Amino acid sequence: MQRYIDFLDRYKYHLIVLTTLVTLTLSVSLKLLAFEGSYRIWFDADSKIITSYDRFRETFGGDDTFVVAFEEPEGIFTSKVIETILTLTRNFERIEGVQKVNSLTNYQQIRSQEDDVIVEDFIEAPQHLNQKAKEALQDRLVVDHLLSKDAKSTLISVKLSSQQGSDEALNIAVMNTLQTQLKAMEAQTGYRFYISGVPAITASLVTVSQHDAMRLMPLAVVTVVFLLWLLFRDVMGVLIPSVVIVFTFLMVLSMQMLLGYKLNNFTVNIPSFISAIAIADAMHLFLAWVQLRRKGLKNKEAVKEALQHNLLPIAMTSFTTATGFATLGMSAIEPIATLGIAITAGALIAFVLSVTLAPAILLTLKEDYPVKPVRFIDLGRVSGYGAFIRRYDKRIVWAFVVLFLLLGYGLRDLKVDSNSIKYFSADTVVRSGSDFIESHVTGPMVYEVVIDSGKNEGIKVPQFLETVGRFEKELKVAYPSVRFSYSLKDIVQRMQAVLNPESNRTLPQDKNLVAQYLLLYSMSLPQGMEINDRIDTHERYLRLTLNCNIQETSKDLAMIAWIKSWWQKHPPYSADVQGQTAIFAYMQSSVTQTLILSIGMTLLIVMGAMLLIYRNVKMLLLFILPNVAPILLVGGVMGYVGITVDIGVAISAAVILGIAVDDTIHFFSKFFHAIKHQSFEVAIDEVIRHSGNAMILTTFILSFTFAMFALSSFMPNVHFAIVTVTALNLALLLDLVLLPALLSLVYRKDGFDNS
Numbered sequence: 001m002q003r004y005i006d007f008l009d010r011y012k013y014h015l016i017v018l019t020t021l022v023t024l025t026l027s028v029s030l031k032l033l034a035f036e037g038s039y040r041i042w043f044d045a046d047s048k049i050i051t052s053y054d055r056f057r058e059t060f061g062g063d064d065t066f067v068v069a070f071e072e073p074e075g076i077f078t079s080k081v082i083e084t085i086l087t088l089t090r091n092f093e094r095i096e097g098v099q100k101v102n103s104l105t106n107y108q109q110i111r112s113q114e115d116d117v118i119v120e121d122f123i124e125a126p127q128h129l130n131q132k133a134k135e136a137l138q139d140r141l142v143v144d145h146l147l148s149k150d151a152k153s154t155l156i157s158v159k160l161s162s163q164q165g166s167d168e169a170l171n172i173a174v175m176n177t178l179q180t181q182l183k184a185m186e187a188q189t190g191y192r193f194y195i196s197g198v199p200a201i202t203a204s205l206v207t208v209s210q211h212d213a214m215r216l217m218p219l220a221v222v223t224v225v226f227l228l229w230l231l232f233r234d235v236m237g238v239l240i241p242s243v244v245i246v247f248t249f250l251m252v253l254s255m256q257m258l259l260g261y262k263l264n265n266f267t268v269n270i271p272s273f274i275s276a277i278a279i280a281d282a283m284h285l286f287l288a289w290v291q292l293r294r295k296g297l298k299n300k301e302a303v304k305e306a307l308q309h310n311l312l313p314i315a316m317t318s319f320t321t322a323t324g325f326a327t328l329g330m331s332a333i334e335p336i337a338t339l340g341i342a343i344t345a346g347a348l349i350a351f352v353l354s355v356t357l358a359p360a361i362l363l364t365l366k367e368d369y370p371v372k373p374v375r376f377i378d379l380g381r382v383s384g385y386g387a388f389i390r391r392y393d394k395r396i397v398w399a400f401v402v403l404f405l406l407l408g409y410g411l412r413d414l415k416v417d418s419n420s421i422k423y424f425s426a427d428t429v430v431r432s433g434s435d436f437i438e439s440h441v442t443g444p445m446v447y448e449v450v451i452d453s454g455k456n457e458g459i460k461v462p463q464f465l466e467t468v469g470r471f472e473k474e475l476k477v478a479y480p481s482v483r484f485s486y487s488l489k490d491i492v493q494r495m496q497a498v499l500n501p502e503s504n505r506t507l508p509q510d511k512n513l514v515a516q517y518l519l520l521y522s523m524s525l526p527q528g529m530e531i532n533d534r535i536d537t538h539e540r541y542l543r544l545t546l547n548c549n550i551q552e553t554s555k556d557l558a559m560i561a562w563i564k565s566w567w568q569k570h571p572p573y574s575a576d577v578q579g580q581t582a583i584f585a586y587m588q589s590s591v592t593q594t595l596i597l598s599i600g601m602t603l604l605i606v607m608g609a610m611l612l613i614y615r616n617v618k619m620l621l622l623f624i625l626p627n628v629a630p631i632l633l634v635g636g637v638m639g640y641v642g643i644t645v646d647i648g649v650a651i652s653a654a655v656i657l658g659i660a661v662d663d664t665i666h667f668f669s670k671f672f673h674a675i676k677h678q679s680f681e682v683a684i685d686e687v688i689r690h691s692g693n694a695m696i697l698t699t700f701i702l703s704f705t706f707a708m709f710a711l712s713s714f715m716p717n718v719h720f721a722i723v724t725v726t727a728l729n730l731a732l733l734l735d736l737v738l739l740p741a742l743l744s745l746v747y748r749k750d751g752f753d754n755s
Contacts, residue, residue, distance in 0.1 A: 012360040026254035037205030042587040044332030056578040066197040069155040077133040082126040099161035119524035153440035171199040194433035198580040241282040249274040266335040274346035281354035313669035317662040318351035386684030393744035410639030418646035420584040443483035443547035448579035454572035484547040556585040626734035630727040648716025652724040660731040
């Protein structure tokens, strides 16, 4: 160690300059910083879900549709409202990238005139509105779709022209244009307009992640620096941890950009995760140096002793963190793999900087540099804590057993669930828009059911159409959250009612007659209103669109399974559920489960490493408890208060595990060293004196830093903040109170027998 310190002392300025230049050079790549919100990044390249959805888009032209809604308490059928709808419909049709706009005014009404079938815009001018109101409220394809049941709210759908997959840039551009136009219309009319739809979700994922990156990341850095200054009131106390943290996440983020990765709502918080790892290493080293200097050691000797005492635990924590999170890097899901690679690299870089750059900076200090004590808390002279633990060890353990039972009971109500809309706070554009549409008009979540009739031109067979109708009725009984359904079957029924009003059948009984109806209807449609987005070219597959209320992903997946099962029971027909809403449901479930599995693998790897290091099963069991218990305890609290496990909570479990493992390793390392030549009571006091400050202050700083994520509009970030802050403090309590009590029960004699 002396030779290493001599080397650092000789080349300290070279090392500082070189590290700074390398970091700055890499940081040039941050100009490539970009964000993405596409659903595609959450699936591997060979995903059957994505390939199936791509076939759906190729066949039916996609489902990228914005929805704009507003309310008039006096009723929609007034001149002012109708003029507003007509104006918005025309304006939206002119937006670049928009293929088709559907509204109450250009809804294609079917009627007969003598022997002719007339298909025309429902309202071309604000005239005869009382009659139009009566007709609209009697039309099943209008109510719960374009018009609310009370005729006080309406919506306009804006379908994008993207054909080959969701175009993220187009989504954002169109949403910005819509917001600009609607803002002007709000000023003109006084109405408040709401926006929803899958493209709005995709666009919001990007804009919210950009907002969080530009606001929360700098805020987190400022918070760390402020707290360090508040605690130390010393330049070095701020500089050492800050340099390690900032240099580490700049290097990691730069490497991410060089590798071609983009940030998303999942990976935008990588700098904060890296900070959690980096600050623990730097704090343990710096606080040990402060304590040694205040004991009277010369600066170089204090640096050597601080590094010598902390090198092994820092190396162990870095190795276990890097190895554990490397399992995430093997995931086929890009954001998870990116996070795993980033944390692995961050753990290794933070270790290197902590044992090179940090001591090099300390070695630049002169001997007369005033070393100040830690403010608010200083455990450097603690004594009697070990005796207290020894005296009350059984009571402490029983108290925690009661706590585990009380909080653990809540685990029975813990669910792995989420929803793409509920990922946004209630005041965001897309969430408030979706909530308004659900409460006033129809279900904002759109699913596309692709029904296979079993043969070419099979959709024209009356028996098939009757089965579709029966399916819709049974689906709405089984799932009342389905508010509206639409397919070409409804057009055939409307044509039947118009051309054969005397018939008591809602559907024709002749395949040729169905074909004639569809031909007449399609020929009567204006340009741009074709039916080729509802059936395939061979007329085998029928597209049935469902509007559903917002619900948990588990219910979405249950409904999807029910739909597939229903059609399997009615051969030769079958069905698949498509659309980006369904993809988000698949994605959220698979990503959360993948994270939970990866975290389990991380824990197993860490346990294996600890077993190899300590070669003692009893120590391994004691090691596991303070690391796993905080996650389980917080899970119980979540069960009580109704917070479900989403992506944010799953990430928090990984961060909690990483930090808890670091603290436990530092505790064990100091304890095993101290117990060899001292009594249990004195050994515990020494552990608290050497590591207690760092453990408490690290938790304190990280708690405030992660609490900043509660300011996000992305609810997984809010849940991440709540869960992480709670669990980190529980982990600290377990490490400083329960772990010593358990050690006291296990080792009831002076000294430590490692056999």
